[in-house]
Amino acid sequence: MLLIAPDRVVSIDQLVEAVWNGRPPTTCRTQIAICVASLRKAFRTAGYTGELIGTSAPGYLLHSAGHHIDSMEFAAGVDSAQTLARHGDVGAAADRLGQALGLWRGLVLTDMSSPVLETEAELLDHRRLAAYEQYATLQLQLGRHREVISELTALVHDRPLWEQARAALMLAHYRSGHRSEALALFRQAQRVFREEIGLEPGRVLQDLHTAILQEAADLVAPTDVAGPLSVAAVSPQLPWGATEFVGRQDEIKSLDGLLRWAREGVSSVGLVVGRPGIGKTALVLHWARRAAPAFPDGQLYVDFERTDTADAPAVLLRALGLSDPEIPRNYQDRVREFHRQIGQLRLLIILDGVPDDGVAHDFVPKAGKSCVLLTSRRVLATAAQVRLGVPELTPAESVTLLGSLVDDGRVEEDRVAAHRLASLCDYLPLALSAAAARLVAKPHWRFPHLLTRLGDRRHRLEELSTGAPVLRRVLDSVYRTLSPAAAGLYVRLGLINGECIAVWEAQALLDVGAMAAQRLLEELVDAILLEVADTGPDGWFRYRLPTLHALHAEETAHAEVAAAVRKAAYDRVLAAASSHVKCPADSRAIPALRRVD
Numbered sequence: 001m002l003l004i005a006p007d008r009v010v011s012i013d014q015l016v017e018a019v020w021n022g023r024p025p026t027t028c029r030t031q032i033a034i035c036v037a038s039l040r041k042a043f044r045t046a047g048y049t050g051e052l053i054g055t056s057a058p059g060y061l062l063h064s065a066g067h068h069i070d071s072m073e074f075a076a077g078v079d080s081a082q083t084l085a086r087h088g089d090v091g092a093a094a095d096r097l098g099q100a101l102g103l104w105r106g107l108v109l110t111d112m113s114s115p116v117l118e119t120e121a122e123l124l125d126h127r128r129l130a131a132y133e134q135y136a137t138l139q140l141q142l143g144r145h146r147e148v149i150s151e152l153t154a155l156v157h158d159r160p161l162w163e164q165a166r167a168a169l170m171l172a173h174y175r176s177g178h179r180s181e182a183l184a185l186f187r188q189a190q191r192v193f194r195e196e197i198g199l200e201p202g203r204v205l206q207d208l209h210t211a212i213l214q215e216a217a218d219l220v221a222p223t224d225v226a227g228p229l230s231v232a233a234v235s236p237q238l239p240w241g242a243t244e245f246v247g248r249q250d251e252i253k254s255l256d257g258l259l260r261w262a263r264e265g266v267s268s269v270g271l272v273v274g275r276p277g278i279g280k281t282a283l284v285l286h287w288a289r290r291a292a293p294a295f296p297d298g299q300l301y302v303d304f305e306r307t308d309t310a311d312a313p314a315v316l317l318r319a320l321g322l323s324d325p326e327i328p329r330n331y332q333d334r335v336r337e338f339h340r341q342i343g344q345l346r347l348l349i350i351l352d353g354v355p356d357d358g359v360a361h362d363f364v365p366k367a368g369k370s371c372v373l374l375t376s377r378r379v380l381a382t383a384a385q386v387r388l389g390v391p392e393l394t395p396a397e398s399v400t401l402l403g404s405l406v407d408d409g410r411v412e413e414d415r416v417a418a419h420r421l422a423s424l425c426d427y428l429p430l431a432l433s434a435a436a437a438r439l440v441a442k443p444h445w446r447f448p449h450l451l452t453r454l455g456d457r458r459h460r461l462e463e464l465s466t467g468a469p470v471l472r473r474v475l476d477s478v479y480r481t482l483s484p485a486a487a488g489l490y491v492r493l494g495l496i497n498g499e500c501i502a503v504w505e506a507q508a509l510l511d512v513g514a515m516a517a518q519r520l521l522e523e524l525v526d527a528i529l530l531e532v533a534d535t536g537p538d539g540w541f542r543y544r545l546p547t548l549h550a551l552h553a554e555e556t557a558h559a560e561v562a563a564a565v566r567k568a569a570y571d572r573v574l575a576a577a578s579s580h581v582k583c584p585a586d587s588r589a590i591p592a593l594r595r596v597d
Helices: 012-020 028-045 070-086 090-101 115-141 145-158 163-175 179-197 203-213 249-256 258-263 280-294 312-319 331-342 357-363 395-405 415-424 429-441 447-455 457-463 470-479 484-493 503-510 514-526 547-560 563-577
Strands: 053-056 059-062 268-273 299-303 348-352 371-376 386-389 531-535 541-544
Touching: 012 028, 012 059, 012 115, 028 053, 070 090, 070 115, 090 115, 115 145, 115 163, 145 163, 163 179, 163 203, 179 203, 179 280, 249 258, 249 268, 249 280, 249 386, 258 268, 258 280, 258 371, 268 280, 280 348, 280 371, 299 312, 312 331, 312 357, 331 357, 348 357, 357 371, 395 415, 395 429, 415 429, 415 447, 429 447, 429 470, 447 457, 457 547, 470 547, 484 503, 484 514, 484 547, 503 514, 503 563, 514 541
Parallel strands: 268 371, 268 386, 299 348, 348 371
Antiparallel strands: 053 059, 531 541
């Protein structure tokens, strides 16, 4: 964790999450301190007397000065090569990229069971492949087509939808006298693109295919590379989305509305919102790959859940080819430089997990030809040509997703139980994936066994967070963004029946006035933790707390709210219940007590 963030403070909380995957022991902070002490001792024993690992609130940092860290040297090499390429020094740029790629020795961070490090490993490997794609393009400009065929073949095998890499391999084969292999690569692309994303290959591949058929003169290997390097389109920056994707046809059709502005060369904005774990990211990445041909200058991606807002402009500028010395230090200057760089480019820019309207305002272009697609766990007021709220999957789609994730016949064996499992998961893709992971890890389990474990509401969230605590972590992260008053109401809602929540219940839980209670309820609606159910006979809105949210709220209440405070809140609701009409769907006269003791 310290090596992948040199010269930056890594908090103890981040270290705990990486080491124990969301299930830390009570002594976790002490154990982290012991581990750091052991590391320091190991370096002293090896003869290094300086302070390699420093203590800096709220955690530790690794000082890189005077040391060689391969990932840093790789990143610096890529930046240097891109600068050389922009100044027309193709040969030096190719050599510098070759040196940077030479630092790699197989897969990175192997044998690590931490989801945090697995994500970092995937990002590093993506950067390696993108760097090799750039390297191959430079080698072709230098006439070194035979040298890149072997590794380009491996890259296309691993990333069959990367059009730039496939085009480079087609050109390398053609220049090597392998015309049939070059044409076969295009036919393979047609098949893969149709099967995977339902589209034909993009303009780059189609134009190259036509040029090969016509034996165009400009395909001949260059003999003079002294001229300036033409800047290619931005390499694909999208991470891998969900391996299995089902349904969402209406949502995809809505997003396709953005393509009209793209065809007209006009900037546009799409906004996708939805509750935590609903599959917003999977949806936009799936759509982005289908829509790639409409954005010939490339795709950019930044995840605000993993990237600080202050760092986001720099991430985008690096993706656009700027080296660190060329990136301004001031945040606003970086934002302005980002808008200057994208200019009239036709890019698809995905901003995933945008925290608020202020961040959206900074990154949405006021002019140009790019499309910006935002996802958020909050309702944003940002103006958008397409606004989309992502619902739960349908029961049938949920079972289909389970069947694709647990592909050993257990779903077909007991579809009734599979439907029941989908219901217990709130038809939420993240929860369904967690349940499927449990079944895959336990091939001797059948659906009834997992249903029994999930049937106990006190342990359901725990069962869906075992091994990969993403669900609980996502809900925690949203909860921590609430105002103190709204957070207090949220956890107390876990003490009562959450299927139909009236304003008077919120009043009683917090002992506040009606308007104050409704403001806090609406804050929870904006955070997409609460849903509007209907309008009650008193004219006030009534709300619904989804089951998994209710379990999280209840769990958090018992962890953070004293028993006496919980009991007092419930007693106030009980006292107020006699003078109010409950929802028709709720046959109880009073709300259900949730483990107050």
